Amino acid sequence: DAKTTQPNSMESNEEEPVHLPCNHSTISGTDYIHWYRQLPSQGPEYVIHGLTSNVNNRMASLAIAEDRKSSTLILHRATLRDAAVYYCILRDEDAGGTSYGKLTFGQGTILTVHP
Amino acid sequence: SAVISQKPSRDICQRGTSLTIQCQVDSQVTMMFWYRQQPGQSLTLIATANQGSEATYESGFVIDKFPISRPNLTFSTLTVSNMSPEDSSIYLCSAGQGLGWEAFFGQGTRLTVV
Numbered sequence: 591d592a593k594t595t596q597p598n599s600m601e602s603n604e605e606e607p608v609h610l611p612c613n614h615s616t617i618s619g620t621d622y623i624h625w626y627r628q629l630p631s632q633g634p635e636y637v638i639h640g641l642t643s644n645v646n647n648r649m650a651s652l653a654i655a656e657d658r659k660s661s662t663l664i665l666h667r668a669t670l671r672d673a674a675v676y677y678c679i680l681r682d683e684d685a686g687g688t689s690y691g692k693l694t695f696g697q698g699t700i701l702t703v704h705p
Numbered sequence: 706s707a708v709i710s711q712k713p714s715r716d717i718c719q720r721g722t723s724l725t726i727q728c729q730v731d732s733q734v735t736m737m738f739w740y741r742q743q744p745g746q747s748l749t750l751i752a753t754a755n756q757g758s759e760a761t762y763e764s765g766f767v768i769d770k771f772p773i774s775r776p777n778l779t780f781s782t783l784t785v786s787n788m789s790p791e792d793s794s795i796y797l798c799s800a801g802q803g804l805g806w807e808a809f810f811g812q813g814t815r816l817t818v819v
Binding site for chain 2: 624626632633634635636639677691692693694695696697698
């Protein structure tokens with residue numbers, strides 16, 4: 591399975607932008623880049639995903655490098671509620687592959703948001 | 706979207722016993738998965754729950770220890786058998802529709818084996 595590398599932890603101040611990096615140099619053509627986050631004592635929740643183009647939704651933006659070997663999750667204005675573990679995950683969307691639909695979680699980035 | 710309910714939310718069990726965790730989705734879903742999250746660790750996939758057939762287990766997980774059922778498109782169970790303290794973890798159910806879908810997760814079942 592293609593692996594991702596994320597910093598162990600990052601800190602931010604409330605209402606400031608946060609850029610969470612992810613390296614995935616062995617990404618394959620059928621891998622989508624997914625981001626999930628896990629708030630304390632909760633199951634993971636979906637944040638955003640993309641393939642090649644940058645993506646925006648109400649929660650965040652995803653910037654994908656042209657060679658797809660890295661990506662950055664952008665929280666435009668961090669709030670205290672954004673304190674969580676953020677996981678960058680490559681998911682194989684090849685319906686005929688054995689890893690289809692599975693999520694392989696790395697250790698993620700612990701984001702601390704200061705008031 | 707899908708809402709996933711897990712029961713029980715937590716339990717304390719004696720070693721050597723078994724616990725069955727239920728996962729109910731509020732809509733029909735194509736795919737369901739079970740994960741384990743050991744204390745302070747990330748999530749590890751246990752198996753894919755296949756509707757009407759045997760689950761597909763990941764390396765290191767076996768059916769005798771973690772039997773899984775999926776009788777329909779909205780429900781699945783995971784049993785943790787012959788428990789030991791090493792099985793103390795959070796067990797999470799996940800579901801989704803297929804190509805390009807986002808995965809939804811339950812709140813998890815926090816299991817403590819004493």
